[in-house]
Amino acid sequence: MAALRRFTEHRLAGFGPHEDAMLAADPVMSHSLLSSSLNLGLLDPFEVVTAAENAWRTGRAPVNSVEGFVRQIAGWREYVWQLYWYFGEEYRQLNALHHRTPLPDWFLELDADAVTARCLATVLAQVRDTGWTHHIPRLMVLGSFALQRGWDPRGVTDWFHRCFVDGYDWVMLPNVTGMSQYADGGRMTTKPYTSGGAYIHRMSDLCDGCSYRPGDRTGERACPYTTGYWSFVHRHRALLAANHRTSRAVQGLDRLTDADQVLRTNHRWDEHPP
Ligand SMILES: Cc1cc2nc3c(=O)[nH]c(=O)nc-3n(C[C@H](O)[C@H](O)[C@H](O)COP(=O)(O)OP(=O)(O)OC[C@H]3O[C@@H](n4cnc5c(N)ncnc54)[C@H](O)[C@@H]3O)c2cc1C
Numbered sequence: 661m662a663a664l665r666r667f668t669e670h671r672l673a674g675f676g677p678h679e680d681a682m683l684a685a686d687p688v689m690s691h692s693l694l695s696s697s698l699n700l701g702l703l704d705p706f707e708v709v710t711a712a713e714n715a716w717r718t719g720r721a722p723v724n725s726v727e728g729f730v731r732q733i734a735g736w737r738e739y740v741w742q743l744y745w746y747f748g749e750e751y752r753q754l755n756a757l758h759h760r761t762p763l764p765d766w767f768l769e770l771d772a773d774a775v776t777a778r779c780l781a782t783v784l785a786q787v788r789d790t791g792w793t794h795h796i797p798r799l800m801v802l803g804s805f806a807l808q809r810g811w812d813p814r815g816v817t818d819w820f821h822r823c824f825v826d827g828y829d830w831v832m833l834p835n836v837t838g839m840s841q842y843a844d845g846g847r848m849t850t851k852p853y854t855s856g857g858a859y860i861h862r863m864s865d866l867c868d869g870c871s872y873r874p875g876d877r878t879g880e881r882a883c884p885y886t887t888g889y890w891s892f893v894h895r896h897r898a899l900l901a902a903n904h905r906t907s908r909a910v911q912g913l914d915r916l917t918d919a920d921q922v923l924r925t926n927h928r929w930d931e932h933p934p
Pocket residue numbers: 690691692693694695696698699729732733736737738740793794795796798799803820824826827828831832835836839840
């Protein structure tokens with residue numbers, strides 16, 4: 661209850677405008693940090709939603725922040741719970757993209773110090789030190805990197821399970837297997853979630869001071885997320901071309917005049933941390 665009160669008093673008001681942003685020095689930002697309490701049953705989703713609604717009714721938080729937060733709990737959390745039971749046991753075996761690469765030791769061991777890419781090093785260190793990071797680093801830094809590298813989705817799910825304080829099978833499985841690794845071939849989401857460095861640059865301050873540059877796709881300072889994105893589009897060209905939400909990515913790849921060089925640059929990180 662104290663954590664819920666603290667959130668509604670101090671952070672809920674900023675949730676709407678900032679929920680998708682990442683800051684190196686402020687991993688929590690406007691997030692509630694309530695997932696482990698909710699999953700353990702220490703807080704009831706209804707009382708959390710009611711507390712947020714009361715904050716709006718009493719003028720302590722604007723409607724866009726309260727609506728965004730309520731949607732996470734009454735929307736996403738419930739959706740994920742229902743999907744878990746609807747999809748059943750075989751869901752964890754799915755591997756629609758045929759990704760089989762084992763996770764490297766530096767990732768398994770949360771060795772943030774071995775990583776040069778500032779976004780990934782920062783987020784790995786957050787997980788190592790606290791067992792938590794918010795939704796966007798999970799999806800667009802950790803999960804996206806695994807997807808781009810073609811890591812085995814079951815290994816990725818096990819890793820998330822082991823490393824996060826709020827890791828429960830029912831919530832981890834759809835979020836990792838479906839949402840982040842697209843291993844279900846689109847049963848949960850309408851497209852795979854991954855991006856080049858430009859997205860991370862737009863949503864965070866993590867590219868400032870990084871040894872790589874988000875816009876570079878070849879050369880010494882090529883961003884591993886940017887090369888990884890194009891490599892992913894190349895490997896799954898047929899699938900992405902057939903999906904109206906991702907067909908433009910394939911057109912974008914076809915417009916690159918240096919595509920071969922980009923793909924060669926990307927191999928740099930097959931054996932070494934980025
Ligand atoms: C790859 C990946 C793995 C994840 N694994 C877990 C997990 O093991 N356990 C877990 O509780 N959440 C998981 N999530 C969802 C989400 O990232 C966390 O619930 C959230 O970051 C927890 O921090 P918070 O309490 O500050 O959340 P806030 O951002 O403050 O959101 C409020 C609440 O909404 C709920 N919520 C928001 N998004 C989701 C979602 N996608 N699925 C289910 N509930 C959601 C959570 O209960 C959360 O506490 C995962 C997301 C991704 C992309």
